[in-house]
Amino acid sequence: MIRLGLRLAVSGGREALLRLLVTAAAVAIGVGLLLTTLAAVNAVHAQNDRYAWFNTGFTADGRTAAGSAGSAAADREAAAGAGADGKAPMWWLTRRDSFQGREIGRVDVALTGATAALAPGVDRMPAAGEYYLSPALAKLVDATPPEQLGDRFGGHRIGILGKDALPAPDSLVALVGRTPQEMADLKDAALVDRIAATSPDRCDDCVVGIKSNGTALILTVATGALVFPVLILIGTATRLTATQRERRFAAMRLVGATPRQVSVVSAVEATAAAAVGMLLGFLPFLAVRGQVAGMSLTGDRFFTSDLTLTPPQVAAVALGVPLAAAAAARIALRRVRISPLGVSRRVTPKPPRPWRVLPLLAGLVELAAFLVWHPSSVEGQTRGYLSAFGLIMLGLVLSGPWLTGQVAALLARRTQRPATLLAVRRLADNPTAGFRAVSGLVLALLVMTATVGIITTMTAERGRPEGGRQFDNVLVNDLGGGYTPDGQVKSTGRPVPPELLDALLAVPGVRGVLPVHPIGKMVPIDAGGETEAAQTVDCRQLEAVRVFGHCAPGAATAYVAYVWAGFRDYSAVAWPAAPYTAEQVAALPVVKVVVGTDGSQAAVERARTMVDAAYPAVRQSLTLAEGMKLSGSELKGYQQLANVVILATFPIAGCSLAVSAAAALGERKRPFSLLRLTGVPLSMLRRVVLMESAVPLLAVSAVAIGVGLLAADLFLRSQLEYTLHALGAAYYLTVAAGLTAALAVIGATLPLLRRITGPETARNE
Numbered sequence: 088m089i090r091l092g093l094r095l096a097v098s099g100g101r102e103a104l105l106r107l108l109v110t111a112a113a114v115a116i117g118v119g120l121l122l123t124t125l126a127a128v129n130a131v132h133a134q135n136d137r138y139a140w141f142n143t144g145f146t147a148d149g150r151t152a153a154g155s156a157g158s159a160a161a162d163r164e165a166a167a168g169a170g171a172d173g174k175a176p177m178w179w180l181t182r183r184d185s186f187q188g189r190e191i192g193r194v195d196v197a198l199t200g201a202t203a204a205l206a207p208g209v210d211r212m213p214a215a216g217e218y219y220l221s222p223a224l225a226k227l228v229d230a231t232p233p234e235q236l237g238d239r240f241g242g243h244r245i246g247i248l249g250k251d252a253l254p255a256p257d258s259l260v261a262l263v264g265r266t267p268q269e270m271a272d273l274k275d276a277a278l279v280d281r282i283a284a285t286s287p288d289r290c291d292d293c294v295v296g297i298k299s300n301g302t303a304l305i306l307t308v309a310t311g312a313l314v315f316p317v318l319i320l321i322g323t324a325t326r327l328t329a330t331q332r333e334r335r336f337a338a339m340r341l342v343g344a345t346p347r348q349v350s351v352v353s354a355v356e357a358t359a360a361a362a363v364g365m366l367l368g369f370l371p372f373l374a375v376r377g378q379v380a381g382m383s384l385t386g387d388r389f390f391t392s393d394l395t396l397t398p399p400q401v402a403a404v405a406l407g408v409p410l411a412a413a414a415a416a417r418i419a420l421r422r423v424r425i426s427p428l429g430v431s432r433r434v435t436p437k438p439p440r441p442w443r444v445l446p447l448l449a450g451l452v453e454l455a456a457f458l459v460w461h462p463s464s465v466e467g468q469t470r471g472y473l474s475a476f477g478l479i480m481l482g483l484v485l486s487g488p489w490l491t492g493q494v495a496a497l498l499a500r501r502t503q504r505p506a507t508l509l510a511v512r513r514l515a516d517n518p519t520a521g522f523r524a525v526s527g528l529v530l531a532l533l534v535m536t537a538t539v540g541i542i543t544t545m546t547a548e549r550g551r552p553e554g555g556r557q558f559d560n561v562l563v564n565d566l567g568g569g570y571t572p573d574g575q576v577k578s579t580g581r582p583v584p585p586e587l588l589d590a591l592l593a594v595p596g597v598r599g600v601l602p603v604h605p606i607g608k609m610v611p612i613d614a615g616g617e618t619e620a621a622q623t624v625d626c627r628q629l630e631a632v633r634v635f636g637h638c639a640p641g642a643a644t645a646y647v648a649y650v651w652a653g654f655r656d657y658s659a660v661a662w663p664a665a666p667y668t669a670e671q672v673a674a675l676p677v678v679k680v681v682v683g684t685d686g687s688q689a690a691v692e693r694a695r696t697m698v699d700a701a702y703p704a705v706r707q708s709l710t711l712a713e714g715m716k717l718s719g720s721e722l723k724g725y726q727q728l729a730n731v732v733i734l735a736t737f738p739i740a741g742c743s744l745a746v747s748a749a750a751a752l753g754e755r756k757r758p759f760s761l762l763r764l765t766g767v768p769l770s771m772l773r774r775v776v777l778m779e780s781a782v783p784l785l786a787v788s789a790v791a792i793g794v795g796l797l798a799a800d801l802f803l804r805s806q807l808e809y810t811l812h813a814l815g816a817a818y819y820l821t822v823a824a825g826l827t828a829a830l831a832v833i834g835a836t837l838p839l840l841r842r843i844t845g846p847e848t849a850r851n852e
Contacts, residue, residue: 107359107360107363109746110357110360110361110364111360111361111363111364111367112364112367113364113743113746114360114361114363114364114365114367114368114408114412115364115365115367115368115370115371116368116371117364117368118364118365118367118368118369118372118404118408119368119369119370119371119372119374119375120371121368121404122368122369122372122396122404123371123372123375123376123379123394125396125400125404126372126376126379126394126395126396127379127389127394129393129394129395129396129397129400130379130380130389130390130393130394130395131385132286132288133389133390133393133395134254134255134385134387134389134390134393135254135286135287135288135296135385136286137207137251137252137253137254138254138286138287138293138295138296139283139284139285139286139287139290139293139296140206140207140252140282140283140284141181141192141194141283141295141296142181142283142285142287142290142292142293142294142295142296143179143181143194143206143279143281143282143283144179144180144181144275144276144277144279144283145181145277145283145292145293145294145295146283146285146290146292146293174202174203174204174280174281175198175199175200175201175202175203175280176199176200176203176278176279176280177196177197177198177199177200177203177204177212177278177279177280178195178196178197178199178265178267178270178271178276178277178278178279179194179195179196179276179277179278179279180194180195180196180270180273180275180276180277180705181193181194181295181705182194182195182703182704182705182706182707183705183706183707184239184261184699184707185695185707185708185709185713186227186231186235186236186259186692186695187688187692188710188712188713188716189259190259191224191259191260191261192258192259192260192261192295193260193261193263193707194206194260194261194262194263195263195264195265195270195273195276195703196212196213196262196263196264196265196270197215197264197265197266197267197269197270198212198214198264198267199267199278204279204280204281204282205282206252206262206282207249207251207252207282208248208249208250208251208252208253209246209248209249209252209262210246212262212264213245213262213263213264214264215242215264215265215266215269216241216242216243216264217242217243217244217245217264218240218241218242218243218244218245218261218262218263218264219244219245219246219247219248219261219262220240220244220247220248220260220261220262221247221248221252221253221258221259221260221261222247222248223256223257223258223259224258224259224260224261225244225247227259228244231692232689234693234696235688235689235692235693235696236692236696238696238700239696239699239700240261240263241263242263242264248260248262250390254387255387255388255389255390256388256389256390257387257388258387273703274578274704274705275705339352354413357412357413358409358410358412358413360412361408361409361411361412361413362408362409364408365404365405365408365409368404368408376391376394377391379394380393380394436517436519438492438515438518439488439489439492439518439519440489441489443482443485443486443488443489444482444485444486444489445482446478446479446481446482446485446486447478447479447481447482447483447485447486447794448482449478449482450474450475450476450477450478450479450480450481450482450798451475451479451794451797451798451801453471453474453475453478454472454475454479454798454801454802454805455801457471457472457475457801457805457806458801458804458805461805461806468806472802472806475798476537476798479533479794479798480530480533480534483529483530483533483787483790483791483794484526484530486790487522487526487529487783487787488518488519488521488522488523489518490522490783490786490787490790491514491518491521491522491782491783491786491787492514492515492518494782494783494786495511495512495514495515495518495521495782496511496515498511498782499511499512499515505771506771506774506775506778507774507778509771509775510774510775510776510778510779510782511778511782513775513779514779514782514783518783520751521779521780521782521783522783522787523747524743524744524747524748524751524780524783525744525747525780525783525784525787525829526743527741527743527744528741528743528744528784528788528825528829529784529787529788529791530791531825532788532791532792532795532822532825533791533792533794533795534795535795535821535822536791536792536795536796536799536818536822537795537796537798537799537802538799539814539818540795540796540799540800540803540811540812540814541799541802541803543812543814543815543818544799544803544809544810544811544812545803545807545809547812548807548809548812560598560634560683560684560685560686560691560710561632561634561635561681561682561683561684561710561711562681562682562683562684562691562694562695562698562708562709562710563651563679563680563681563682563708563709563710563711563714564679564680564681564682564698564699564702564704564707564708565651565678565679565704565706566578566579566580566677566678566679566680566702566704567579567605567678567679570605570621570649572609573608573609574605574606574607574608574609574610574621575607576605576607576621576678578678579605579676579677579678580676580677580678580680580702581676581677582602582673582674582675582676582677583600583602583673583677583680584701587697587698587701588600590697591682591694591697591698594690594693594694594697595689595690596684596685596686596687596689596690596691597682597683597684597690597694598631598632598683598684598685599628599630599631599632599682599683600628600631600680600681600682600683601624601625601628601629601631601632601635601680601681601682601683602624602625602628602673602677602679602680602681603622603623603624603647603651603677603678603679603680603681604622604623604624604672604675604676604677604678605621605622605675605676605678606621606622606623606646606665606675607621608621609621610646612646612648612662612663613663614636614648614660614661614662614663618648619648620646620647620648620649620662621649622646622647622649622678623644623645623646623647623665623667623672623675624644624645624647624662624672625643625644625669625672625673626638626642626643626644626645626669627669629645629647629662631683632681632682632683633658633683634656634657634658634683634711635647635650635651635657635658635681636650636657636658636659636660636661636662637658637660637661637662638661638662638664639661639662639663639664640661641664642662642663642664642665643664643667643668643669644664644665644667644668644669644671644672645662645663645664645665646662646663646664646665647662648662651679651681652711652714677702680698680701680702680708682694682698682708691710694708695707695708741828741829741832744829744832744833745832745835745836748780748832748833748836751776751779752776752836752839752840752843756843756844759772759840759843759844760843760844762844763844769840769841769844772840772844773837773840776833776836776837776840777830777833777834777837780829780830780833781830781833784826784829784830785826788822788826792822796811796814799811
């Protein structure tokens, strides 16, 4: 029977060959998109693994007994001995710098012996006065005046960092060698004897990299959201010319074939087409691999080599797609297996029952349950939300035929137009077949609605107001790391030396320098809506950086609240006077050095280089605009991911609709031919075809949109404690365009009616 099935699939005439090619092409598209999604998930993890070494010194793994700077005796004792595997300890500090709004990852090291552990991407660690740069950063340094960028690293370049050290192809990374004396004085510098190798998504105390509780959760849900449309496309493609095949298999049953033999033949036909499509699916994956690598799903591009598939994933797709096709063929021919006369006599199938709505309701109930009980672990959250959204998607597919039947029955009782009556009567007779054609598009609409709802709300809740051009002009270096509730600063820098002030003010484009000084306590104030302050400034210097306000009339110094993040413009706020002289304030330590500029690249970058050299910190100077951009980078990654889901699901749905519409016309050519012979005009038949597709499409789409919005709201409330925000006009335009395109796809098949409904069709059959 296997040989017979293969012969029917390949040598069954032009119709069989066409069915094989169309099915294989449809499966190839679905498989290509699925493989691309799986590869993108792998690329995120591969990129994250290369962030691991940046966390050296932050995690307990690799620290020596001395820990971090501050215990001189312990530091000297640790530096004198050997660490793990005989490696000499070295000083290590990972820092974040910026240039023209781009992040620079900088690692400062100081060797205490010749056997230090080796960082990835280099053949030896840099000594004092030496440094490595990533290819992108080296190119940038060579094209930029040294006082704006190159002088930050000192010494001379000894090489280029290899790929193993770079999260992304255009990553800006520097590995800088310094002396142990310099490093021992830096806050947060640590003595380490090995390089961190644990991926940030598996590390509790890592501070650099992508945490799994965000991106991994959404990537997993997105992958699950794509699996369902792909399965629908495979099932739709394997049902091409189902009516003719049902008749052929029914004839085989009538001449003595057993149900098992019929099942084997149908499974072989479907599996052969799906297997060819599965193999061809690697072609679109390889074709778009380079374009996907250039997409910044995580905020950075991928190396093309990161978009790879694991052997288990390849095996799962290679086995799963043909098995899914065989299962779809078995389900499609269940009537033939029960009774061959059921096909030849065209028995009306049983109508769908209301129980089909239960999985949809169960998925919504599971999401609602998370409002009361929420999994504490990331794995539990992933499993919970994935199962809930899986039930919702399965429930929509199962309940679609029942909803279609209910709407068709309602219209049948209320319409008097012949075309509408013919269409809804046919839908009421077999709502499963009517819904099958639009199921992929309806499911894509559900996925898009839920995704856009979640991203829109996250953007609205976490978005920062735009500060305009003035926020590009102000540079802030943070040394304090925040305040305790009683006003004690966590760390400080030395008082600003006069020569640094003079040098900064001599830079063309620098308009003022504002050191911010801690006072060691919280002081009640009444200005700008702020009620407490723990810092003071010189009023003359504050006037030069007006975005943060001005002093009360006659004040020499003033209390200023914590306003340095640039959430809004404080230029109109008058801060109350403080009981200090300008000389007393100048002698205090500093927690911030603020520089006002004209916004030019030269002024900002020269000032940044000078301030960061004098006051090195884990988080180097940022303009206010750069800080806002950095805080919104995660949201941009989520928005990019949402776009990928939308762009992937809609083509799959469009292919399903096109295949279904063409197949439906081919299967109904005899009844349509008979209607034409009885005098029904061709225009009426075209309206019947449009109505048969438009009724389930519009009716179930409305349900899909409502369910998608409800699911998004439940997810946001349970996971993020947000309430769903109204969707923008772009969403509704996209939905309208998608539905219009769907109707256009159906309309494109209507010219086939004239060719397939001639008198010869009725006569020959």
